[in-house]
Amino acid sequence: MTEKILLAHGDGGKLTHDLVDSIFAKHFYSSDQVLPDAFVADNEEGRIAFTTDTFVVNPLFFKGGDIGKIAIAGTVNDLAVVGAIPKYISCGFIIEEGFSIADLEKIVVSMAKTANEAQVKIVTGDTKVVEKNKGDGVFINTSGIGFIPLQSQLSYRNIAVGDAVLINGNIGEHGMAIMSERSGLNFSSPVQSDCQALNLFIKKLMEHVPDVRFMRDPTRGGIATTLKEIAVDTRLNIIIDEESLPVSDELMGAADLLGLDPLYLANEGKVLVFVPEHQVELALEIMRSMPEGIGSTQIAKVEEGNGQVFLQTAFGGKKIIDLLAGAPLPRIC
Amino acid sequence: MTEKILLAHGDGGKLTHDLVDSIFAKHFYSSDQVLPDAFVADNEEGRIAFTTDTFVVNPLFFKGGDIGKIAIAGTVNDLAVVGAIPKYISCGFIIEEGFSIADLEKIVVSMAKTANEAQVKIVTGDTKVVEKNKGDGVFINTSGIGFIPLQSQLSYRNIAVGDAVLINGNIGEHGMAIMSERSGLNFSSPVQSDCQALNLFIKKLMEHVPDVRFMRDPTRGGIATTLKEIAVDTRLNIIIDEESLPVSDELMGAADLLGLDPLYLANEGKVLVFVPEHQVELALEIMRSMPEGIGSTQIAKVEEGNGQVFLQTAFGGKKIIDLLAGAPLPRIC
CATH class of the missing domain: 3.30.1330.10 (PurM-like, N-terminal domain)
Structure with a gap:
């Protein structure tokens, strides 16, 4: 570990995790708990x-x-x-x-x-x-x-092999909106931040789909970081289907130009929803019925494993997805 | 109101109040509520x-x-x-x-x-x-x-004419400790900050003196600012007895040298306790029985009035005490 705070200590990736584990969790918690x-x-x-x-x-x-x-x-x-x-x-x-x-x-x-x-x-x-x-x-x-209503039992411990991972629309838009502003690039169709409150959306989803296992908002570090954290916690593998990822053409173009991976770009109006396979259709129907979820789709599934995340590419390959280390995107939120 | 944030907007005095009223309370609250x-x-x-x-x-x-x-x-x-x-x-x-x-x-x-x-x-x-x-x-x-235990009914609305104002020890020590460090002065007996948690002290006080009317911690802006705020809220007057103010010799010397008034210096381990007159002795006895309250004493009393604070000086005079305006002591806490 370095002796000085680096910008990367704030990027939500590996150094942030190390800092939290080695400084904050160490003194605020007993060793088996996390912040x-x-x-x-x-x-x-x-x-x-x-x-x-x-x-x-x-x-x-x-x-x-x-x-x-x-x-x-x-x-x-x-x-x-x-x-x-x-x-x-x-x-x-x-x-x-x-x-x-x-x-x-x-x-x-x-x-x-x-x-x-x-x-x-x-x-x-x-x-x-x-x-x-x-x-x-x-x-x-x-x-x-x-x-929290007493009947609500959301926990990553509920996640099981075969579960689907849903998202309520296009990924990476908050991170890209910030990076575009900062780079001074004027795209003809600029990417807008997806920043929005999701509580009313989530409330309705929970009312109609009581078997939702777990949710998480993929902010700093993007979908890749959030799914990796969940995989580690559950000791299951999560397989992302690259072709199913909802990415707008505008974002793809800007990401290519700036050398950024949409999987690691922050979202501020998205939620990853883990549901059992038999409730995927119902959940997507409810999600798509609200303005916050028009673009809802399944992007991944849960498999047996040991805490890894893989990207199943369009060409049939399988890429390991890990926490970012040393590629700081500071001050994204 | 100025167009730019000044350091004095953060000093807890008049400009801070104006900022809170004109910007935050205006948008977060209906007009009869305060933050x-x-x-x-x-x-x-x-x-x-x-x-x-x-x-x-x-x-x-x-x-x-x-x-x-x-x-x-x-x-x-x-x-x-x-x-x-x-x-x-x-x-x-x-x-x-x-x-x-x-x-x-x-x-x-x-x-x-x-x-x-x-x-x-x-x-x-x-x-x-x-x-x-x-x-x-x-x-x-x-x-x-x-x-908050359901039987607890602390409110400034309980404050009545004749009530005493107690404090648990020497005033101004946090503010002076910070200002001394910052001025680079090395006093032979440096003033230490009084910074401490008071919850266990207050819990015991409340258990033994159930008629405590109201409490407030005189932090930014010191005793003067806190008492003025309470006077305005209650529309009663508060008369501070200058001779009764607990001020250490070290603090008095340093305050003279730096041109600071102990009444306006921040405290971080002090509480102002409003009690009815008949419980003053009991309250002081309980307060003095704990390390946080060894120096407890009465410093003021509540009188009929219209929201003013006066300092009854050692020489028999009466000085109006008001919010500070434009004498910023920024970043004291």
């Missing part, structure tokens, strides 16, 4: 879900969203994918001296709008200001509380 | 308290503590003063590229130690890294959940 994205507590008053996320996205405004929208949607989604109904959101701002108040207001308006649409309340907050060049515009932390 | 430091929700599963705070203290290490200790203690205290038993803490890190991993580990160890001592669990977290000169070492957000 969860969202915390679920059993207590006498019911099951509470609690999550936190800090947003340092650059640029602050991008096609399809802004840091405010992503700060609410991201935390709402972290709660929704563990089966919680998100309810209360906190926000902590770190603002750089000299930042435009008009821009701050645009961001706050976007947060309020996103929260309203997702039917969550922003209930507590904190503001700090740092000197010029000690921050970068604005950073936002949001934490959230949600409540 | 609370800790949120309390009545729901069918009991009363939950939820708070958030972001820490950007500079320097990261100071006499009596570090950013990790303050990040846990600060959020624990925000929950404790609303009568909650703090239980779950989240942490979100923004780390600057190039930051020393050894220092990060020291901070994390300090967080774990403080959490253990305060009997709270760090249950979820997030890590982001920003480029060199786009952050400053490390910033930490902590959010917290606590549970």
Whole structure:
């Protein structure tokens, strides 16, 4: 392990995992536990879900969203994918001296709008200001509380051989929208971020498809990273069917130009849904009936194995998919 | 209102209030509500308290503590003063590229130690890294959940004419410890930060003195700012007795040298306790029986009025105490 923080420590890949394991989990947890994205507590008053996320996205405004929208949607989604109904959101701002108040207001308006649409309340907050060049515009932390219906039993432990992996539409769009802005490229059909709150979508899906095994939102590190994490946790293999991956032509073109792999690009409005094979058709029907899921499709299946992810290519080959190491895409969210 | 964020927007004084009112409260709340430091929700599963705070203290290490200790203690205290038993803490890190991993580990160890001592669990977290000169070492957000016993009824609405205001020891020590480090002054007896978790102290106080009306931790902006906020909320006057203020000789000397007023200096291990007059002796006895409260004393009383705070000086004069405007002490917590 290196002695200094590198940008890659924040990219959601191997170095991020090493940092969490060797520093945070080491001191906050006993050795057999991991730091969860969202915390679920059993207590006498019911099951509470609690999550936190800090947003340092650059640029602050991008096609399809802004840091405010992503700060609410991201935390709402972290709660929704563990089966919680998100309810209360906190926000902590770190603002750089000299930042435009008009821009701050645009961001706050976007947060309020996103929260309203997702039917969550922003209930507590904190503001700090740092000197010029000690921050970068604005950073936002949001934490959230949600409540998990007692009958909900989502867990990666439910995932079984033969299960299908569904997604609710095109992949990689948030990551590509950010990278396009940053590279200064003007594509004729620019890729828009998919940034959106998914809790109402997920709620309806859960109501109609009670056998959903597990869900996860493939944000930093993209589908590849999220599926690899799940494969490791379950000690099963996940086989992605390359031909089935929903990728827009615009994204494919931009990804080729920038040398980026859509499998590793962040999504901010997508959810990976694990369902038993016999409920695939039902789940896809429900998902496609909502605007957030028009492009829903199956992209992978679960097989016996030892925690590996493979990409079954269009040409019949099989490629190992692993965590990224040392290819930082910093500040994507 | 200015068009740009100034350092003073983060100092907890007038500009911070203006910013919160004109930007955050405006969009997150209906007009008659304010942004609370800790949120309390009545729901069918009991009363939950939820708070958030972001820490950007500079320097990261100071006499009596570090950013990790303050990040846990600060959020624990925000929950404790609303009568909650703090239980779950989240942490979100923004780390600057190039930051020393050894220092990060020291901070994390300090967080774990403080959490253990305060009997709270760090249950979820997030890590982001920003480029060199786009952050400053490390910033930490902590959010917290606590549970409020149903019989607890703390509220500023309980405060009545004749109530006493108690504090658990010397004032201004966190602010002075930070300012001394920053000014590079080496005092022969340096002031240590009072940074500490107060939840167990407050729990015992509440058990023995059930008539406690209200509590608040006088952090950013010091005792003056906190009492002014309470006076405005209650529309009563609060009269501080200057001679009764517990200020150490070391702090007084340093404050004179640096031109700082101890009333406005931040505390991170102090609580202002409002009690009816007939329970003052009992409350002080309980408070003084614990290490966090050895120096407990009465410093003010509540009178009829219209939301003003006065300092009754040693010479018989009466000075109006108001929110600070334009004297930024940024990044104190």
